[in-house]
Amino acid sequence: MERRAKKQQGEKIIYILAFTLVISVMSATMFNIVLPDIAEQFQLSIAQVSWVTSGYLLVYAIGTVIYGKLADTYRLKNVLTFGWVLLALGSMFGLIAQTYWMVLLGRIIQAAGAAVIPAVASIIPVRYYPEEQRGRALGIAMTGMSIGSALGPVVAALVVSSLHWRWLFFMPILTLIALPYYRKFLKDESVKAGRIDWIGGGLLVGAAALLLLAITYEAWLAVIGCLALFVLFVLRIREAAEPFVPLGLIRNKGYSLGLTLAFLATGIGYSLFFLTPQLLSQVHHLDSGTAGFVMMPAAVIAAILGRRGGKLADVKGIPFLFFSASAMLLLCFGFMSSFAEQSPAIIAGFLIFGVVGQSFLYMALSNQISRTMAKEQIGIGMGLLAMSNFMAGAVSASLYGKIVDHGSSMRWNPMITEPNAFVYSNLYLVLGIMHVCILGLYRFKLGRLVRDHIAVKG
Structure with missing residues (x-):
């Protein structure tokens, strides 16, 4: 009842x-x-x-x-x-x-x-x-x-x-x-009785803020400050009676590995939203409004298929959704690397695979990460996941921006002939290879934890 x-x-x-x-x-x-x-x-x-x-x-x-x-x-x-x-x-x-x-x-x-x-x-x-x-x-x-x-x-x-x-x-x-x-x-x-470790929380918040500032403005002083606060944060959670982040959560291999994979996957997937408008501007010479309309079909299809993706995890299992999402992302990166100079309409079609795949991937990882925590850790655990996603977006945007500004005189994909498209084609190719590595980590590490969890529940 x-x-x-x-x-x-x-x-x-x-x-x-x-x-x-x-x-x-x-x-x-x-x-x-x-x-x-x-x-x-x-x-x-x-x-x-x-x-x-x-x-x-x-x-x-x-x-x-x-x-x-x-x-x-x-x-x-x-x-x-x-x-x-x-x-x-x-x-x-x-x-x-x-x-x-x-x-x-x-x-x-x-x-x-x-x-x-x-x-x-x-x-x-x-x-x-x-x-x-x-x-x-x-x-x-x-x-x-x-x-x-x-x-x-x-x-x-x-x-x-x-x-x-x-x-x-x-x-x-x-x-x-x-x-x-x-x-x-x-x-x-x-609600759980107890106090909030505001000192530990302040140290974590300060470290995250300095990291974002260091990435945005290339400030080495902020990097040093970030490392110092993070060390103090680690010392704090080891000594505090009720630490801001429970030590057991950090030591939880399933949670830590899932959080790491989510950070990497979000950073890779963010390329679709950050690089594509620049590709459409620099290679296809579209204004920002038109570029937005090129990207809209992918977002609309992702919205339509959102519920179906969630049901796949419930019916077929989390690994099935993860591998299906990865297949779509790899197709997208392969197509974008090979056809970056083709018409915007073709790029709009390729983006559907990537945006839907990234949406499904986030569902799979969020679902799995939520299963690795005790009930009393859900709030802080999912909060850290949300924060890591924003951090991944900030880090990757800075890196992608610097790479695009530097440009490339080499092409790693022989199907590309337009020099302005070389850097984008190369980036999409590298990101596809990086996602294969994430796929391997999930298959041999986190995926095993999923199967063990299901076996225990059964």
């Missing part, structure tokens, strides 16, 4: 979560296209206004792990409400901003509140769905993310064409529609 009631609650919440993710993902990406407008209005350089996005990413990444930890100690509905209050305050502040520092502060406050959404999106499928049905729940959540990715550039273009760019701050306020439903349907679960 309790299991049935929990499932009914999950069914109601998961669709509300999907709606929330649509708005959240749209809001996180829309400001990218208005950076030139902000720079022009406040007489700043693009590098200066880039803090509107990099500052958001920084706070968003470290906020997910903090909310994940809070969800282990406080009721999830209260954690969510606190985050949404911050989100609304940041949005209202940004709407009335008249100076650049107000715009930046509004965006940072927004991020501090919005970070609760990816944290909750990782926790709800785990808490409200049994393992054999968790894939479907993750699939619905990924559908929301895919729809948000597809609509973000289009909605931003429509808003900017008819209103001032400042109205982009209004979009996240729409998520407040969902708050009463979360308050109603999220159960009043028992």
Whole structure:
């Protein structure tokens, strides 16, 4: 009876979560296209206004792990409400901003509140769905993310064409529609008594922030600071009575290996979203708006197939979904490496394999990682997963940008003849080979843990 009631609650919440993710993902990406407008209005350089996005990413990444930890100690509905209050305050502040520092502060406050959404999106499928049905729940959540990715550039273009760019701050306020439903349907679960190790949390947050700053601005002083704080963090979790990150979670081989594979896979998959617009611009000479429409079909197909991918994990098993996703990604990287100079319409078709494959891959790894943790570790464990994904995106974007800026005079794929396409073709080829290595690690390491887990449950 309790299991049935929990499932009914999950069914109601998961669709509300999907709606929330649509708005959240749209809001996180829309400001990218208005950076030139902000720079022009406040007489700043693009590098200066880039803090509107990099500052958001920084706070968003470290906020997910903090909310994940809070969800282990406080009721999830209260954690969510606190985050949404911050989100609304940041949005209202940004709407009335008249100076650049107000715009930046509004965006940072927004991020501090919005970070609760990816944290909750990782926790709800785990808490409200049994393992054999968790894939479907993750699939619905990924559908929301895919729809948000597809609509973000289009909605931003429509808003900017008819209103001032400042109205982009209004979009996240729409998520407040969902708050009463979360308050109603999220159960009043028992919470764990204890204190939060804010010193350990501060050390982890500081290390993550310095790492992102080091990557973004190539600051060696930030690298040294990051390493120092990380060493202090490790010492702290070994000595604290109730560490911010439980030592048992770090020593959990299944969790640690899954987190590592997720970080690598996210970094590789991020190339599809970061490199493709530059390829379409530099090789095919498309403007940003047209490039967005070329990438839209892949996001739409990923949204349509999201639930099906989740069901595959439940019916066929997590390894089946992982290998299917890997096959699609390898096809995409092979095609992109060989036909990077072909028409944008052909590239749009190839991207479908890659974006759908990356979506399925994330479902598979998230599902598996969620099964390696004790119940009381779900919040911090899934929060760390969300943070690692943002960190992977930041690291890979910096690396890809530097490689593209350097260019290449050599072609490793003989099917490419356009010199401007050499660097992209070479990158896609290398990334495909790297994914084969991830496939091997999963097959011989993490996949074995999946089979052992299923055997124990059976």
